[in-house]
Amino acid sequence: MSDELASGLKCRLCGKLYPKEALNFCTDDFGPLEVVYDYDAVAASLSREVIRSRPRTMWRYRELLPIDGEPTVGLHVGCTPLVRADRLAKALGVEELYVKNDAVNHPSLSFKDRVVAVALSKAVELGFRTVGCASTGNLAGSVAANAAAAGLDAYILIPDGLEQGKVLGATIYGARVIAVEGNYDHVNRLCSQIAFKFGWGFVNVNLRPFYAEGSKSMGFEIAEDLGWRAPDNVVAPMAGGSLIGKLYKAFKEFEQLGIIDGPVSTKMFGAQATGCNPISNTVKTDALKVKPVRNPNTIAKSLAIGDPADGYFASQLIRETGGWSEDVDDEAIVAGMRLLAETEGIWAETAGGVTVAVAQKLLAQGRLSRDGSTVLCITGNGLKTQEALIERIAKPIVIKPKLEDFEALVEIGAPELVASAV
Ligand SMILES: *Cc1c(COP(=O)(O)O)cnc(C)c1O
Ligand SMILES: [Zn+2]
Secondary structure (H helix, E strand, C coil): CCCCCEEEEEECCCCCEECCCCCCECCCCCCEEEEEECHHHHHHHCCHHHHHCCCCCHHHHHHHCCCCCCCCCCCCCCCCCEEECHHHHHHHCCCEEEEEEHHHCCCCCECHHHHHHHHHHHHHHHCCCEEEEECCCHHHHHHHHHHHHHCCEEEEEEECCCCHHHHHHHHCCCCEEEEECCCHHHHHHHHHHHHHHHCCEECCCCCHHHHHHCCHHHHHHHHHHCCCCCCCEEEEECCCCHHHHHHHHHHHHHHHCCCCCCCCCCEEEEEEECCECHHHHHHHCCCCCCCCCCCCCCCCHHHCCCCCCCHHHHHHHHHHCCCCEEEECHHHHHHHHHHHHHHHCCCECHHHHHHHHHHHHHHHHCCCCCCCEEEEEECEEHHHHCHHHHCCECCCCCCCCCHHHHHHHHHHCCHHHHCCEC
């Protein structure tokens, strides 16, 4: 592939241009940098036919991902199921509902494999041998797994107190996992210092402009699997606020390239936990600036970023597209996880509960329409957040290995056999 497709980096505030290097902020105003593409060149080589002819991985859209050569990391990532969710639709009272299920993304069971595939492929291109990340959990596992497969050394920094499944799910790959006393914002600040001091490639620090582009692949896949159209509504969980913007950017790029028909009029809805709601609070109070949450406190730990890097842009996008944002408490999060599991057979992590419960809340408010097509983005796997459920879900009834014991249970209609509610 030619290296002219992604031509450089550009400041999102002042527009200053930078070469493609490991830098995430503008040296003039500290604005975030974003990858710039030559869309005429992309249009000359990318079409529906070309996409369809390629293997079902996120790399089928590679002209719109900022890698110059062939990708080298995360070759099997993406193309997760877009599930038509009729039973959940009925429960929520909506017409046409889909679940984009990144709970089963390869290899680490979250949407983070998309961003890591791009960031580490770029890290290899730029010559890094040591990589790392600041993580709320899923990024840890994804960087550790993909770095192991690529033979890169990895330093994974996490806030202490993360779920065991997330910690084990990074350590198993042989990465150096370091828990930092404090919350994600403390971890992130430390990682910025480490990345620049040691000259390592931190996927969501100095490689962030490339990393963030990986999220677009989720949007490309949604549009393709809907039969080459953008949905009317998307509900996406927000941590740093990057994913929601990149989903929308994906639809707009497909429109610009004539891959889908315009005009794209998707309304973007953002979901957060009430215990860490800096972006939804910004939207709901019609504020211009994002007020950081100093002490996040929620079971949705993967979304617990108190000072979101892309919070400003996410809140602007939500407003501009006619969407909205809401947040839900821990009890509603668990209820959302259960509803998704019981209606669609999909066990999402706590962030998935946030998405479902926020969708429900927005429907009740009339902010989210019951008509048209709606996609719920499920971004992580329930196996990794078992702590959130363990005290809230009924334990199995124990019986002797005797048919009479079982029959007695069925006869009395033991509630645990009928419904799992505690
Ligand atoms: C990282 C993450 C998100 C959202 O990330 P952004 O920082 O907003 O791009 C959503 N869900 C899960 C499970 C995540 O791990
Ligand atoms: Zn700038």
